[in-house]
Amino acid sequence: MAQSDIQPSGxxxxxxxxxxxxxxxxxxxxxxxxxWRQTLFTLALLSFASWLLYQxxxxxxxxxxxxxxxxxxxxxxxxxYPVDQLWRLWTGILLFAxxxxxxxxxxxxxxxxxxxxxxxxxxxCLVLPFVAFETRLWLSGAILIMGAGFGLGHYFKIKKxxxxxxxxFITIAGFxxxxxxxxxxxxxxxxxxxxxTLLLASVAIICxxxxxxxxxxxxxxxxxxxxxxxxxxxxxxxxxxxxxILFVAQIMxxxxxxxxxxxxxxxxxxxxxxxxxxxxxxENIRGGLQSxxxxxxxxxxxxxxxxxxTTCFVILPQALKAVIPSMVGQFIAIFKxxxxxxxxxxxxxxxxxxxxxxxxxxxGYQMELFLFVALVFFIFCSILSYASRRIEHSLGVGDR
Amino acid sequence: METMKRIWNNRRAKDTTIQVIFxxxxxxxxxxxxxxxIVGMNRLGMSLDFSFLSRTASFDISGDKxxxxxxxxxxxxxxxxxxxxxxxxxxxGIILATVLGTIIGIARLSKNWLARTIAKVYxxxxxxxxxxxxxxIWYSAVFLTLPLIESEVxxxxxxxxxxxxxxxxxxxxxTSATWIWGSVLLIGxxxxxxxxxxxxxxxxxxxxxxRPYLWLIGAILFAGIASFLITMQGPFQLSIPAxxxxxxxxxxxxxxxxxxxxxLIALVMYTAAFIAEIVRAGILGxxxxxxxxxxxxxxxxxxxxxxVIFPQAYRIIIPPMTNQYLNLTKNSxxxxxxxxxxxxxxxxxxxxxxxxxxxxxxxxxxxxxxxSILTSIFMNLFNKFTQLKER
Numbered sequence: 001m002a003q004s005d006i007q008p009s010g011x012x013x014x015x016x017x018x019x020x021x022x023x024x025x026x027x028x029x030x031x032x033x034x035x036w037r038q039t040l041f042t043l044a045l046l047s048f049a050s051w052l053l054y055q056x057x058x059x060x061x062x063x064x065x066x067x068x069x070x071x072x073x074x075x076x077x078x079x080x081y082p083v084d085q086l087w088r089l090w091t092g093i094l095l096f097a098x099x100x101x102x103x104x105x106x107x108x109x110x111x112x113x114x115x116x117x118x119x120x121x122x123x124x125c126l127v128l129p130f131v132a133f134e135t136r137l138w139l140s141g142a143i144l145i146m147g148a149g150f151g152l153g154h155y156f157k158i159k160k161x162x163x164x165x166x167x168x169f170i171t172i173a174g175f176x177x178x179x180x181x182x183x184x185x186x187x188x189x190x191x192x193x194x195x196x197t198l199l200l201a202s203v204a205i206i207c208x209x210x211x212x213x214x215x216x217x218x219x220x221x222x223x224x225x226x227x228x229x230x231x232x233x234x235x236x237x238x239x240x241x242x243x244x245i246l247f248v249a250q251i252m253x254x255x256x257x258x259x260x261x262x263x264x265x266x267x268x269x270x271x272x273x274x275x276x277x278x279x280x281x282x283e284n285i286r287g288g289l290q291s292x293x294x295x296x297x298x299x300x301x302x303x304x305x306x307x308x309x310t311t312c313f314v315i316l317p318q319a320l321k322a323v324i325p326s327m328v329g330q331f332i333a334i335f336k337x338x339x340x341x342x343x344x345x346x347x348x349x350x351x352x353x354x355x356x357x358x359x360x361x362x363x364g365y366q367m368e369l370f371l372f373v374a375l376v377f378f379i380f381c382s383i384l385s386y387a388s389r390r391i392e393h394s395l396g397v398g399d400r
Numbered sequence: 401m402e403t404m405k406r407i408w409n410n411r412r413a414k415d416t417t418i419q420v421i422f423x424x425x426x427x428x429x430x431x432x433x434x435x436x437x438i439v440g441m442n443r444l445g446m447s448l449d450f451s452f453l454s455r456t457a458s459f460d461i462s463g464d465k466x467x468x469x470x471x472x473x474x475x476x477x478x479x480x481x482x483x484x485x486x487x488x489x490x491x492x493g494i495i496l497a498t499v500l501g502t503i504i505g506i507a508r509l510s511k512n513w514l515a516r517t518i519a520k521v522y523x524x525x526x527x528x529x530x531x532x533x534x535x536x537i538w539y540s541a542v543f544l545t546l547p548l549i550e551s552e553v554x555x556x557x558x559x560x561x562x563x564x565x566x567x568x569x570x571x572x573x574x575t576s577a578t579w580i581w582g583s584v585l586l587i588g589x590x591x592x593x594x595x596x597x598x599x600x601x602x603x604x605x606x607x608x609x610x611r612p613y614l615w616l617i618g619a620i621l622f623a624g625i626a627s628f629l630i631t632m633q634g635p636f637q638l639s640i641p642a643x644x645x646x647x648x649x650x651x652x653x654x655x656x657x658x659x660x661x662x663x664l665i666a667l668v669m670y671t672a673a674f675i676a677e678i679v680r681a682g683i684l685g686x687x688x689x690x691x692x693x694x695x696x697x698x699x700x701x702x703x704x705x706x707x708v709i710f711p712q713a714y715r716i717i718i719p720p721m722t723n724q725y726l727n728l729t730k731n732s733x734x735x736x737x738x739x740x741x742x743x744x745x746x747x748x749x750x751x752x753x754x755x756x757x758x759x760x761x762x763x764x765x766x767x768x769x770x771x772s773i774l775t776s777i778f779m780n781l782f783n784k785f786t787q788l789k790e791r
Contacts, residue, residue: 005474005517012632031511031512031513032512032513032514034511034512038512041512041515042512045512045515046514049514049518076460106428121535137562147484153750222417223418223419223422224419225419225422225423226418226419229422229426236769239768239769239772239773240730240765240768240769240772241731241733241734241744241768242730243733243734243736243744244733244761244764244765247744247748247761248761251751251757251761252437252757252758252761253438254440255440255441255758256433256437257433257436257437257758258436258439258440262714332528336528336529336530337530339530339532339533340532340734342532342737343532343737350530350532350533350536354536357540366537366540366541366544366545367537367541367545370533370536370537370540370541371537371541372528373533374529374533374534377528377529377530377533378525378528378529380736381527381528381529382524382528385527
């Protein structure tokens with residue numbers, strides 16, 4: 001392109017600017033067949049891509065036997081959660097859908113896109129041939145209630161109550177899941193499949209945020225004792241793989257806390273994931289803190305604000321906003337990393353797939369099962385990374 | 401009361417108080433934990449000494465071993481086997497991931513729509529699925545479903561594919577020809593280097609392309625042909641793999657075990673997706689004017705990339721790349737899920753067999769911290785070397 005723009009010497013009148021037409025032929029010429037070398041390259045790539053697509057398509061639609069998924073669908077998604085108590089999970093999902101719709105209506109933007117994708121997923125599940133009638137009812141209920149929430153948020157713009165409702169939702173969801181005696185208790189040993197994956201990820205994300213924030217502030221503190229403690233913690237955790245942290249949590253946590261405290265395996269994994277994620281999050285937040293110009297501190301101090309007030313109301317809001325994209329990136333990472341609990345014996349989505357693959361009844365179905373797992377992770381991570389790109393775009397990162 | 405207030409308003413006194421309180425809390429927590437560990441270990445009849453490391457391990461490591469090891473060796477030697485295996489997969493993985501990631505990163509910015517799209521799809525797929533899932537797919541759905549060794553697939557009786565792994569011809573024992581080959585090649589290399597410098601000087605003086613690197617390659621090739629003519633054989637005995645007489649294992653050649661293959665491919669494909677994004681960001685981070693200036697000098701696209709864009713992009717690329725290398729090394733710990741005998745797998749076996757959980761976890765953590773420190777020292781040196789020299 002750059003070459004052809006050069007004006008031939010000896011020409012008196014300058015050429016008119018090249019017309020930019022978006023016709024198919026032009027597009028093809030510009031993007032695929034610029035010159036003979038590009039053409040050759042394109043043809044080679046094209047044959048490779050079509051060969052790959054053919055192989056994959058042939059395997060997915062003809063060779064693969066997806067019959068392993070329907071009978072295990074429930075196990076993969078909610079593990080051993082008792083069937084007669086499943087309504088509690090569905091109630092939680094309905095509440096979540098309503099809140100998401102409400103937020104999407106009030107804030108628009110990224111929330112709207114996420115709500116749209118989620119309803120799309122519900123819709124796809126709805127038309128899957130093997131889904132039970134009851135599930136279909138719940139799913140359509142979730143879609144409807146999300147729409148209702150959207151309408152409500154759209155007309156009334158209730159942002160603050162929505163935030164409060166989200167905090168309340170966490171409590172209600174926990175109560176619904178476990179029951180705590182008021183409803184028949186469902187022990188954590190029965191939580192499994194994708195439900196467990198989601199739980200581990202949400203707990204790790206929610207709990208590690210305040211911890212990471214404190215560590216980031218501590219690392220920038222002027223007090224050496226606090227500063228070096230935070231540096232030591234962050235570097236120690238970041239220097240070792242997550243699997244060793246999980247081993248420490250599983251094997252050593254009971255020993256560290258003394259014999260009097262007994263902690264459940266799932267809670268141990270949650271603690272490990274939280275402590276791990278906090279160290280990484282702290283580094284993300286530190287980046288944001290470092291990006292705040294000195295003038296902001298000086299201006300706040302000149303106004304007579306103390307350090308805590310300055311930090312909470314001047315520095316943090318700006319710093320956190322600047323690092324939302326990298327924090328979402330870290331959330332995606334921890335979401336993927338929850339699959340490691342399958343190594344220490346928890347039955348999350350991956351652990352469940354491994355169990356089913358080892359079942360003599362389903363031998364030879366590894367590829368189908370693990371690809372299903374990969375697909376579920378792929379869908380959710382893609383939504384998150386799409387959301388992070390939208391946020392990045394709307395914050396104008398890189399444009400200013 | 402009044403003095404209390406004065407102390408509180410004194411900045412240094414306030415800072416000291418806060419730190420003292422913080423230290424007391426932290427130390428109390430540590431003391432609580434350490435006490436619990438000691439009490440707990442006493443109750444379970446365990447001790448905190450590391451002497452078990454010299455005891456006989458009495459478990460065997462199948463397949464991947466870089467040093468000789470048998471079940472009669474000590475735990476310490478088993479752990480050494482694990483450390484070497486971690487380093488092996490990390491070293492090979494880092495090289496391959498860098499090459500693949502750079503290619504895909506450049507393809508992401510290609511003018512060719514097809515190349516751009518394929519690279520983008522690659523990055524999206526491999527970045528958005530967990531590494532462990534990928535690794536298990538490679539292991540249990542690809543490598544373990546290869547044909548049984550009894551009905552192996554072979555290419556010319558030199559290359560074997562089976563669920564026991566892939567066997568390829570490899571360098572065998574040294575012969576008398578090895579030394580001749582080595583010395584002649586060394587001479588060729590030195591002569592080639594001298595020619596290269598001479599031709600480069602000429603090129604600078606005359607402004608004509610004298611193709612110095614062709615002379616270098618030519619000299620080495622010439623040395624290779626010469627040493628073949630002198631010895632009339634290859635530099636090494638070639639070790640060609642074959643199926644063992646019992647029909648259940650390979651002999652000779654180089655054997656890539658299924659677990660090593662799975663962990664290596666998964667690590668490379670996964671990390672390459674991240675490296676591609678780093679390379680892309682690095683190239684985009686180079687000032688646009690530099691690219692335009694290079695093109696306006698009439699440089700070819702590839703030359704501009706090699707001589708103008710990349711040297712500047714390095715500075716942006718190296719720090720996040722260091723992180724990816726560290727991640728790859730740490731992620732090799734997932735080998736425990738597919739039975740690759742790296743440090744965590746060996747540690748895990750040792751831990752459950754000897755009952756020395758605390759010590760083994762300390763050993764594992766120490767190993768990884770050492771790897772991390774070594775990698776970052778090396779990459780920081782490299783970083784300093786490539787940074788812009790400013791006054």
